[in-house]
Amino acid sequence: MVLSSLLWLALTPRWAMAVEISISCGAVGQELQLCREGAQAWAERTGNSVRVVSTPNSASERLALYQQLLAGGSTAIDIYQIDVVWPGILARNLVDLGPMAGNAPAEHFPAIIRNNTVDGRLVALPFYTDAGVLFYRADLLRKYGLPVPQTWDEMTRTAGRIQQAERQAGNGGLWGYVFQGRAYEGLTVNALEWIDSRGGALVDAQGRVVVDSPAAREALSMAAGWIGSIAPPGVLNYSEEEARGLFQSGHAVFMRNWPYAWALAQGADSPVRGKVGVAALPSGDPARGAARHSGVLGGWNLAVSRHSRHVAEAADLVRYLTGSDEQKRRAVKAAYNPTRPALYQDAQVIAANPFFRTLYPSFESAVARPSRVTGRKYNRVSSAVANEVHGALSGSSTPEAALHELSHELRRMSRRGW
Known part of the structure; x- marks a missing residue:
């Protein structure tokens, strides 16, 4: 199913396959603006369009909204930004991204990939990590x-x-x-x-x-x-x-x-x-x-709803937003912690956020x-x-x-x- 979807994407003319992907993004600090910028860059690269959905700042209120939408089989949101503690709660309604992720999982902190793997299914890719x-x-x-x-x-x-x-x-x-x-x-x-x-x-x-x-x-x-x-x-x-x-x-x-x-x-x-x-x-x-x-330990991840009508395109947007270039942009511009260890050696990332280096052990060993x-x-x-x-x-x-x-x-x- 996944392979056939990807083959269809590869063979279909760009103008014919354009779709609209909806993504939920948080609005704490600069989150919403960063999400819009990243989604727009992907849209320009692919010819698709993206509708960004703002959700409540309160994690508890956001989870309640997600549960309501997913339980009802809603197609209103293709990609959900989910808290690090939600994979086990929402897994039944999320797509297994493993077959579509390529080598990406190996490039993130292993602990977060383990956290996002439920019953052998990778239900979300890491967006950014956090520690208090x-x-x-x-x-x-x-x-x-x-x-x-x-x-x-x-x-x-x-x-x-x-x-x-x-x-x-x-x-x-x-x-x-x-x-x-x-x-x-x-x-x-x-x-x-x-x-x-x-x-x-x-x-x-x-x-x-x-x-x-x-x-x-x-x-x-x-x-x-x-x-x-x-x-x-x-x-x-x-x-x-x-x-x-x-x-x-x-x-x-x-x-x-x-x-x-x-x-x-x-x-x-x-x-x-x-x-x-x-x-x-x-x-x-x-x-x-x-x-x-x-x-x-905090942080957020991106997951694709199993009710999405455009799973392959949504997964592609997830890969883009959780990729190295986008995580670096978010770190330099707004101090969002990458989930890719390699970026903590990046000179531009450290110059913008000098405390990343000194607090790196806190991020690695967060409770x-x-x-x-x-x-x-x-x-x-x-x-x-x-x-x-x-x-x-x-x-x-x-x-x-x-x-x-x-x-x-x-x-x-x-x-x-x-």
């Missing part, structure tokens, strides 16, 4: 003679000290730290980073629920203490872009976000241009047990969310984590009660196996 990182105001750290914090306790103290000093000097709108505190996938990611940095976990590799632990209680107690202290109360409604907006406007000392925010912070119109640094996220306190710098072990139930797992953690941060629950309830919910989900 710490953005900081380098100018303010220099002003007060303070180093980049290595632990969460150090970050909390440094943020509070600079916030207090700046407010006393008249900078009343400055906050110490912003992150993704809304009850959605982004909060699940932040919570896992806090917990993993102390040696804890949500679910272990065997599928056992281990979230109600001293490491998790310490992490949530710390984070709850930030709200209204070094983090604005509104952070409880922040996703990536709200956090970036406050930080980039010059109103925060530290920010947890994805690397895409670097290019925007360094933009010509950015109030903090030339004042920002990037480092690994803080670790737990080594004196109190296991501790490591923990950034959660994965428990999506593989929990399978199709991961979305329910993430929702439970986000809701309970949000309750602890907002004060509607205590960290101890939230973790006890979360453990109970996850154990109930896993009773008949993940």
Whole structure:
């Protein structure tokens, strides 16, 4: 079937085979514009046309939309941009790209290719990868003679000290730290980073629920203490872009976000241009047990719907957008991390994103969310984590009660196996 489709494409005149391919793209930062540019370049090369569909910024809302469209057999979208934790959830409605990918899989990080392979089927090709990182105001750290914090306790103290000093000097709108505190996938990611940095976990590799632990209680107690202290109360409604907006406007000392925010912070119109640094996220306190710098693995992939009427053309667009040239363009222009190791040796990529070299180990060893072990139930797992953690941060629950309830919910989900 695939070979015959490709043969048909090779033999059919260009004018006769022109089709329209629809692709869903995110709109965080420069995502949508970059997607349009890349898709247009492919369209000009092939004679086809592309319709770019903008989807919700919230990963949870986007997944719900995808599930609705795919379950209904919709042909409205040919190519879906999917989160790194969704292959197992959506695999049944996605095309096996393996037979059409050529040697491309061998040119990406093996771990991501494994992540995107479900029951022997390569259901998505890597678009860009991510790991959570710490953005900081380098100018303010220099002003007060303070180093980049290595632990969460150090970050909390440094943020509070600079916030207090700046407010006393008249900078009343400055906050110490912003992150993704809304009850959605982004909060699940932040919570896992806090917990993993102390040696804890949500679910272990065997599928056992281990979230109600001293490491998790310490992490949530710390984070709850930030709200209204070094983090604005509104952070409880922040996703990536709200956090970036406050930080980039010059109103925060530290920010947890994805690397895409670097290019925007360094933009010509950015109030903090030339004042920002990037480092690994803080670790737990080594004196109190296991501790490591923990950034959660992120990133997005491109998949072809099995309901598409133009599978061969859609797969060709996926290969183009995930190719070396396009990934390099996105990295140089907007700091999107390539999924091709070779590009981390590219002089132009490193010149545009010097932190790629120093944080490369963070990208290689990022902690994965428990999506593989929990399978199709991961979305329910993430929702439970986000809701309970949000309750602890907002004060509607205590960290101890939230973790006890979360453990109970996850154990109930896993009773008949993940």
